[in-house]
Amino acid sequence: MKLAKEQKIIVIDPTEGCALPKLEHKEMKTLPIEPVTAFLREAKESGVFVMYYVELATGLRRGELLGLK
Structure with a gap:
């Protein structure tokens, strides 16, 4: 935003004065x-071993895991 304001892409920085969330x-x-x-x-007996192994080994989220082929 600061760079956009400096380059006159925007007139005002809408983020000025906003408080950042605490980490x-x-x-x-x-x-x-x-x-x-x-x-x-x-899981091996149920036939879903590979899916759960990949999840546990990589930390993929559910949507990422289900998107794999």
Whole structure:
């Protein structure tokens, strides 16, 4: 916005005076190996092992995972 104002692309910067949201640090939570192993064993029997393995290994979100072919 600042650059656009300097280059006279916009007359005023609509973001001036806006308060930025505070950043919150959240500790990452991971699953213990035992429940993951049991989950993947069950997923293998259900035929969805590859999908859940990729999700657990990469951290893809649901929409990203379901978009894979």
